Amino acid sequence: MSSDYEFSDDDNEYYDGMDMDDDEDVEEQDDDSGISEEEMDIELARGGLTSAGKRKACEVDFDTVTQDAVEALIRRDVEHISSIFGVSEDVASLLLRHMEWNKERLIEKYMDTPTEISVKAGVTVTPPRPPSPPPSGRLASIRSKSSALVAKRTTRRSAAESASRSKVVTEPLVQPETTICQICFDDEQSEMNALSCGHKFCVDCWAAFIRGKIREEGEINIRCMASECSLIAPDSFIRTVLSGDDDTIKRHQELIVRHYVSCNKNLKFCPYPGCTYTVSCPSAASKSALTTIVPTVHCGASENHIFCFGCSIDADHRPVICPVAKLWLKKCQDDSETANWIKSNTKECSKCQSTIEKNGGCNHMTCKKCKYEFCWVCMGPWSEHGTSWYNCNRYDESSGVEARDAQARSRASLERYLHYYNRWANHEQSAKLSVDLYAKTEKKMEEMQITSNLTWIEVQFAKKAVDEVFKCRMTLKWTYAMAYYLEKGNQKELFEDNQRDLERAVEDLSELLESPIEAENIPKLRQQITDKTVYVHKRNEIMLEDTAQGFLEGRWKWNVDVEGF
Amino acid sequence: MSSISVRRLQKELREINKDCPQGIKLVKADDFETWYLTLEVLGESLYKGETFMLKFRFDAQYPISSPSVTFVADDKHQPPLHSHVYSNGHICANILGDGWSPVLSVSAVCISLQSMLASSRKKERPEGNDRYVQYAPDDPKKSRFVYEGMHLILDFQELYFADLTPYTVHFLDDRIWEVS
Ligand SMILES: [Zn+2]
Ligand SMILES: [Zn+2]
Numbered sequence: 127m128s129s130d131y132e133f134s135d136d137d138n139e140y141y142d143g144m145d146m147d148d149d150e151d152v153e154e155q156d157d158d159s160g161i162s163e164e165e166m167d168i169e170l171a172r173g174g175l176t177s178a179g180k181r182k183a184c185e186v187d188f189d190t191v192t193q194d195a196v197e198a199l200i201r202r203d204v205e206h207i208s209s210i211f212g213v214s215e216d217v218a219s220l221l222l223r224h225m226e227w228n229k230e231r232l233i234e235k236y237m238d239t240p241t242e243i244s245v246k247a248g249v250t251v252t253p254p255r256p257p258s259p260p261p262s263g264r265l266a267s268i269r270s271k272s273s274a275l276v277a278k279r280t281t282r283r284s285a286a287e288s289a290s291r292s293k294v295v296t297e298p299l300v301q302p303e304t305t306i307c308q309i310c311f312d313d314e315q316s317e318m319n320a321l322s323c324g325h326k327f328c329v330d331c332w333a334a335f336i337r338g339k340i341r342e343e344g345e346i347n348i349r350c351m352a353s354e355c356s357l358i359a360p361d362s363f364i365r366t367v368l369s370g371d372d373d374t375i376k377r378h379q380e381l382i383v384r385h386y387v388s389c390n391k392n393l394k395f396c397p398y399p400g401c402t403y404t405v406s407c408p409s410a411a412s413k414s415a416l417t418t419i420v421p422t423v424h425c426g427a428s429e430n431h432i433f434c435f436g437c438s439i440d441a442d443h444r445p446v447i448c449p450v451a452k453l454w455l456k457k458c459q460d461d462s463e464t465a466n467w468i469k470s471n472t473k474e475c476s477k478c479q480s481t482i483e484k485n486g487g488c489n490h491m492t493c494k495k496c497k498y499e500f501c502w503v504c505m506g507p508w509s510e511h512g513t514s515w516y517n518c519n520r521y522d523e524s525s526g527v528e529a530r531d532a533q534a535r536s537r538a539s540l541e542r543y544l545h546y547y548n549r550w551a552n553h554e555q556s557a558k559l560s561v562d563l564y565a566k567t568e569k570k571m572e573e574m575q576i577t578s579n580l581t582w583i584e585v586q587f588a589k590k591a592v593d594e595v596f597k598c599r600m601t602l603k604w605t606y607a608m609a610y611y612l613e614k615g616n617q618k619e620l621f622e623d624n625q626r627d628l629e630r631a632v633e634d635l636s637e638l639l640e641s642p643i644e645a646e647n648i649p650k651l652r653q654q655i656t657d658k659t660v661y662v663h664k665r666n667e668i669m670l671e672d673t674a675q676g677f678l679e680g681r682w683k684w685n686v687d688v689e690g691f
Numbered sequence: 692m693s694s695i696s697v698r699r700l701q702k703e704l705r706e707i708n709k710d711c712p713q714g715i716k717l718v719k720a721d722d723f724e725t726w727y728l729t730l731e732v733l734g735e736s737l738y739k740g741e742t743f744m745l746k747f748r749f750d751a752q753y754p755i756s757s758p759s760v761t762f763v764a765d766d767k768h769q770p771p772l773h774s775h776v777y778s779n780g781h782i783c784a785n786i787l788g789d790g791w792s793p794v795l796s797v798s799a800v801c802i803s804l805q806s807m808l809a810s811s812r813k814k815e816r817p818e819g820n821d822r823y824v825q826y827a828p829d830d831p832k833k834s835r836f837v838y839e840g841m842h843l844i845l846d847f848q849e850l851y852f853a854d855l856t857p858y859t860v861h862f863l864d865d866r867i868w869e870v871s
């Protein structure tokens with residue numbers, strides 16, 4: 127234990143509840159001196175500021191951008207290009223989309239080779255070409271759309287060419303002079319429409335085709351229906367053809383916004399289903415930035431729309447940085463180690479050997495058969511955990527040093543991995559079981575309203591406690607991924623001290639939440655849970671803040687190469 | 692089925708019956724949902740003397756949406772040994788996916804597959820055939836290509852990226868816990 131470390135409470139002090147002079151510590155207070163629920167709310171809601179009022183190191187600056195605002199950015203670019211090139215906004219939009227909204231590069235290229243770029247962007251057809259018969263529509267087409275298999279494409283080109291030679295053998299489906307739509311052959315269809323290539327089809331076929339591309343395939347660039355034509359339908363054409371179908375037009379607009387956002391490194395679209403908000407976070411736009419910050423952001427639609435700006439590994443994988451989280455996940459996904467994960471989810475009672483599964487969020491297990499009480503993590507008797515809890519979070523690395531031959535070394539490395547893995551998976555599993563805990567807690571809250579005279583508002587503390595437990599388990603989970611890659615030494619020990627303090631507090635709170643309700647102990651339980659919730663919240667902040675601070679100071683050293691991401 | 696796809700297929704049927712492309716034979720077209728055709732490669736080719744069976748499935752959106760086309764693979768029929776044809780009969784061809792155009796037709800697809808075979812230089816299965824066949828959906832249109840190392844990771848990601856909702860885990864072996 128490091129007593130000089132400002133955030134660490136000494137073990138004994140913790141358990142004796144003596145450390146009352148430290149205002150960060152709210153442990154084990156008597157009912158009457160406990161904090162009120164309003165105070166709890168203030169603590170939990172302190173947002174992006176530390177108690178000292180400065181910006182937290184574990185939070186990044188970001189802005190939320192509405193879809194309207196992104197559309198305004200798009201309009202600005204389109205109008206700009208339209209005015210300097212002297213083209214319609216339809217054309218400007220197609221050109222920009224083709225160049226992935228990189229205005230500067232578009233201007234450069236367009237000045238150089240305007241025709242080439244216009245053809246590639248699907249704005250115009252390949253110019254001088256002797257008037258060829260209208261599209262035969264019989265040929266296997268080679269689309270310029272990037273295909274993974276180049277070889278395949280060349281094969282098909284020759285296939286198409288030979289197909290064109292055998293064309294004469296069969297009747298043409300398309301008769302040049304006809305006014306009947308060559309797709310539906312419905313002679314009652316009179317209204318025909320075409321892009322500038324002149325490939326005419328009836329409006330119903332156009333609408334069905336465009337609607338399918340947008341809704342089913344999420345395409346923003348919709349090519350002409352003729353099989354060898356690479357012209358792309360401009361937005362005004364889409365709006366005309368789909369007139370009345372505002373839903374699909376809106377969806378197309380949304381897809382364009384998403385495309386624009388995905389082409390801009392400073393922007394990310396909110397990944398929550400149905401959400402249309404964008405987050406801007408320039409400080410996390412470079413890969414190198416991701417080695418020192420964890421850009422956990424949320425969109426403007428909801429505080430719950432939390433996601434990582436740097437990766438899609440987990441919504442909030444603080445405190446560990448994206449590249450290390452990714453490294454860890456990759457390791458876990460390795461087949462050979464998957465089996466070990468399975469092992470860690472069922473265990474045998476160390477007394478009677480019957481198989482047990484973890485089915486609650488708390489680590490305090492009781493064997494159904496023999497009533498033996500033990501710790502799920504270390505399998506040691508629960509009775510000893512009052513004082514020896516920290517044996518549970520820190521793997522004794524010295525045991526690895528003893529290993530001499532290669533076999534023993536590999537076994538030691540597997541055991542070392544499993545140590546972190548089991549704890550990582552355990553918090554994951556416990557967090558998932560919070561669903562059950564929510565349900566149970568809700569029941570308890572009802573019970574409390576009946577047996578005591580607490581109001582609905584007054585029992586909300588229990589729900590807040592469950593929220594906090596869930597949040598902290600997510601933190602704890604990722605601290606194990608981080609600790610696995612941290613180089614041995616003082617810094618790692620300090621990290622694990624914080625980790626242990628948080629873990630112990632979370633387990634205590636989980637235990638309290640699962641304790642039985644009796645009418646006479648409700649006020650006491652309520653106070654205990656409220657106090658513990660605030661304490662857990664603080665421990666979590668300390669864990670996150672100190673780790674983030676450590677990244678900025680370059681305090682964390684890895685036992686693997688982390689630069690190469 | 693929409694009247695467009697029926698009208699369109701009726702027209703195609705009339706034309707195939709009147710004047711079928713060489714080497715192609717309509718075997719069965721009892722409805723407007725599933726057709727069977729046989730295909731031979733004309734002239735000199737690696738597939739000289741072989742006959743293959745093609746199965747076309749049409750949905751109500753045909754021809755706006757592409758038909759689902761496979762070579763039949765059963766006791767009597769073998770798909771051609773070709774680098775774009777999987778042993779389950781699925782065909783990796785642009786015109787059946789991205790390159791589909793509603794002006795294409797059943798016979799256009801047949802002609803183009805004929806040419807694909809005619810130009811083949813080597814009889815071989817596509818790379819990763821076994822894995823693809825193992826995981827492929829029944830309808831090749833639903834195929835998302837199977838990438839390296841996808842197998843187990845899928846379960847794993849579902850497990851770890853799942854939302855906070857009740858979930859079921861069937862992991863490798865049913866000794867393992869199940870929450871639902
Ligand atoms: Zn039509
Ligand atoms: Zn066209």
Ligand SMILES: [Zn+2]
Nearest residue numbers: 396401425431
């Ligand atoms: Zn959102």
Ligand SMILES: [Zn+2]
Nearest residue numbers: 434436437448
């Ligand atoms: Zn990340």
Ligand SMILES: [Zn+2]
Nearest residue numbers: 475478493496
């Ligand atoms: Zn037992």
Ligand SMILES: [Zn+2]
Nearest residue numbers: 501503504518
């Ligand atoms: Zn333990």
